[in-house]
Amino acid sequence: MMLAEETKQQIQQAYRDFLAGRGIRARYGQRMMIAEIAKYVSAIQSHDGERTSPPSACVIEAGTGTGKTLSYLLAMIPLARQLNKKLVISTATVALQDQIVGRDLPDLKEFAKLNISWTLAKGRGRYLCLSRLENKLHEHGQGDSDTMPLFLLEEPSAEAGDNRQFMEELLASYASRQWDGDRDHWPGGIPDETWRQVTTDHRQCTNRHCNYFDTCAFFAARGYQENADVIVANHDLVLADLTLGGGAILPRPEDTLYVFDEAHHLPDKALGHFAASLSLQGTRHWLKQVSQALTRIVPFVPPGSGAARVVDSIGAAARDLDPMLDGVYRYLLTETPWPDEGEEDSDHYRYPQGQIGGGVKELVDAAVIASSTLVRHLNTLLEELEKGFDDRKTSDLDRSTAEAWYPAIGTLQNRAEAGLRLWQSFAAKDEGKGPPTARWLQRESWETGDDITLYSSPVLADSLLYSRLWTRAFGAVLTSATLTALGRFDRLRQRAGLPEESQYIVVPSAFRYAEMATVEVPANAIDPSDAAAFTEALVKALPEIWRDESAVLVLFTSRRQMHDVRDLLAPGFPEQIVTQDDMSKAAVLAHHRERIDRGETSILFGVASFAEGIDLPGAYLRHVIITRLPFSVPNDPIEASLAEWITVRGGNPFMEISVPDASIRLIQAAGRLLRTEDDRGRITILDRRIVSRRYGRLLLDALPPFRRILA
Template identity: 35%
Template sequence: MLSDSLKKEIRTNYELITQALPQFKARKAQNYLVAEIAKVLAGNYDKSRRILVAEAGTGIGKSLAYILAGLPVALRLNKKLVISTATVTLQEQLISKELPFFLQHSDYKFTFTLAKGRQRYCCEHKLLNLQDNDPEQTLLFTEKPQIGDSELLAKLKNAYLDGKWNGDQDSWPTPIPRRIWQQIISDKHSCKKALANHRQCPFHRARDNINKADVIVVNHALLLADLELGGGVILPDPDACFYVLDEAHHLPKISRDFSSANVNIKTSQDWLKKIKQVSSHVNRVVHRQTTITPGINMLESANEMVNDLKSIELYFRNNPPNYNKSNQYRFSMGEVPQPIVNALISLKEETKKCLSAVNKLSNITSEELKDASIKLSDAEPILIETGFYIQRLENLAALWKMLLKDRATNQAPIAAWVNNENDGFTLCASPLEVGGLLEYMLWSQAAGVILCSATLTSLNSFDYFMRQAGLKNNDGTQYLRLKSPFDYPAISLNVANMKYDPTEKGFDNELIDNIAQRIEDKAGNLVLFASYWQMNLVADKLRRKFPTSLLVQGETSRTKMITTHKKNCDQGLTSILFGTGSLAEGLDLPGHYLTNLMITKLPFAVPDSPVEEAHAEWITSKGGNPFMQITIPEASKKLIQSCGRLIRKEEDTGKITILDKRVITKRYGKSLIDALPPFALNVEK
């Protein structure tokens, strides 16, 4: 329970922090969010399931609230506060701004760090010993060295030795080419803390900092990677953590993408044929009888796998399915063709055997190294090599498992498809629903979880997000919806009087004329499109009228486009941004940088990806309506995000225009409008 002393502590630090914030305005919604986060994490509602889903509108101050409430409860209960985000921008804001400010102005003494995956760090031993190796002879690299690579490697080494570089890929001032980075990257198979030569490697030092830190900032992908390994591998154990999942509306999709797997049939055959080099390499270095059996098993299984892959390749070559425009063919209800099922069953079994054999060879090598029976310089290439094959084999195993999973009638199937590309056939699979996975890995394991975002509801309900995330009303999870403090009724939401809707032939020409007429001179304009092709069509037609004002997404970098736009606005010039859905979220243009927002079409996603098609098929098979159950809730969420571009601060003004009349002519239109903030609705006549 939340004690009186802890409540007083939070109130005291709220005063300290807010007094240090320039132009701070006290908000009831923020105070309420602080209180609810603290109560949930302290176990006031449910001691065994401390989960809060909080939608907090723009301007409430979510990050201040969850640090202010989460940190003292975590410190008091001896838990780590893990803040996970979907974007690098928010990570950087937390690490460089929010947490240092809180540390400086609050009473709390705490440490914080940014956690990254192992692949973002170099291996000190590899870096310092490159002089003994010829990079061109290094095993398993997919790109050939180029002129100048040796000089860059020398610079990296010298900077590291001089203490001017910490071994973090992201902290080097310029991008490090992949062909160079892969020569020095930390990998879990050779860069082990148990080995004396690796104890000071950058990843292990970073891992030590993570263990010592009170607050750890991560991204959703790294959090999922740790949870998939059982937790406590990269980050602390889940039951020792209070998690704050900011930008939580991204979590279901990131989880689904993370759980997907794909295998290129031809490439897999190629590397499996080379696996015999592992056995040869081990036999040259490790002189133990125990390597004989796993070496033989590895080769036999690899040969069987090559034969099975050949039979699958031959099947698709001789029985080409009806590929779509993207050269994809999706298997209905996730059922792969019956003629390849036996080959997949064999692949599943042989992959398991091969993986076990390679793991044994790797473990024997590690044991010999620990016993000082072989030198590190001889063992390390083997550990790197076996690590490469273990990673590839694990990917194969994940795919075969998904493709052959028994189908329960009440559970969603997987999405499964084949791509026909220049490099041959690629088999792919993805789960449709990840709620069960999140329940198993996170909700049931964590000490506490706070999920927050400005958009967690669709059509004024948490139901859609709950289905995606595997949460329920009666499982102990708490739900909170707090509206933004902004003066939305002062903002005009216009629905244009359009003759055609976007499904009709005359819409494109009418859209071009409408946008041209509605551009405001000497102001910041943003026009959001549902597709690149329509954006480019309109841009081509209007470029002559606005030769210097028009800035189109994709024609230059996003950063340069926004910088130019702001410069134009600062100079009092007309500036027009054309963008697609990716600009509808995360784009921050306060004040005069945006006063005129146009939304060309309702943001209906076309279910053209295999996963989306499979999901729609599954819902239809159960008697549901995928348009109402997926498309409309997704459109509601995206429309809220699109309209949210206009008002970023309390003093922001301007107008929004929707150029899609379906928002008033279709039955679903009212629910989309009702889910928006309370703008001043104006239906043009």
């Protein structure tokens, strides 16, 4: 595709108008980013709207202060219009979604003089289900009603209580159009326990068969996407849509230009979507609920009918599966080589190279067959229920039975399919082209008894993202402040499975790092190998390091250590130290800003989530203290499986994986300090390995060019 002259002029004029409207100067990095995106998209070849050129992505690392959101919006909106494609902006966090919808897009419309529309895309679980709300209100009025089967499948909660009045308020507000059915738009919030009773998912939803389809909040929101120029989503929603085949929630990938902001999160998000788990005793308890539910449907099914035979088959399949699960539990409990009591993670066991033993394999193969049988019969019952919605088809079940029971059976089928995915993943033979699937066990103790949960996860999301996203998307831009590791894109390319034709760009920062901040490693920097000694040393060193400063962020890699240090220092710093666990994230940051505004000292203690994504410009943050180099936990089953695979192939997992990943996290942590071109401050690293080890120098050199003060 050639970049149309009209589109080029529109992008350039919109940028000039925006700068003039906001009274700001053009930034070199911003202009470069706009140009690179336009060049990438215009190079995509297509015929009759279908991409014909090889799959590719445009990967842009753009540091804080670049103005990357404005850059990709200014470039992509006119390009998407020229191509007649949908533009989906995907973020990793709700905060950035809210910023784009609440600030960036309105600013663009006002100052760049672009006539644009947008919508915020969310899954079904964020919207009211009128059918469930009506059923719940009916249940309140009827008591224990046989016509309300879905609620038989829910665990009762003391917190839920009798909230009929509140549910009536929800219904009245929605009916009067004072509320659009979006959970996030309800003033004051809706408790989780209540919300779970009045929302739905794709398995429970009857779609066009529902009596409330024409007034459905979720489908009304879906309708807005048809005419919107920009759809703002998140990585989880994009991945959920791809899991459903693409085009179920969002536009088809083939019709979409994507922008993945905070793109460094995408591989981990993908792993989470394609992982599987199953608790053995928990599943047995659920199977009892299945039996209870089936006894309630029997009066609504004609005796001797096909539906009645399916109900009997489901009951038989559930009864066959229960003792099988009990046998797996007893075998794993006694035959698994669990670590000795007292050892770290003694309740975890990871199968080396993902290979399960012969005895386990036989049990797993049998569970696959039994679970497949249960899923097959549930699918058949769903098909029978679907016939009840269609007056043109002969069905054993009437419409009222179908409406009442379809969501309940859909829930059962969803749970059964999730269990089958775990068993199939445990039974599958790894192809050998990449790292084997990570498979592990975890023993757990609850008030109701002991349990074992089985976990399975791909180690890399590369092939999954390649096959489901990159080969299907018309085009994709990935951007973040931290996409390179040790100055290279290799780690991202490996983890995300990016196509060979992809382009990689680093946009120069507008910050004058050497003038704005220092990175310091003091003489009393500590070797953290002994955790207890390290805690003691931190307690001694920190007060001297932050002396005479009022706005400090101290970052830890261990939550326990963070609390231990806080408890030991708190008496000497009353009300000054606040950890991220003391309140919600928003409340902690608000408390911090209020103290700074009053001229008081505020010292924030945080772990990984505070090392990324918090924004404290100017006087709100002058000093970032990094207590320890942010290496990942060595016993994480997925990380351990990847390291094992690299070792078997003759590689060095520490240098290939651990150090690059630590580099990204260290840059993110250091990035909390400078948020605008007027910010000033210092970064202190208390881990002596940053200067005493060879890899430490690599990590130090990968940081932005701060002025260094090394003792």
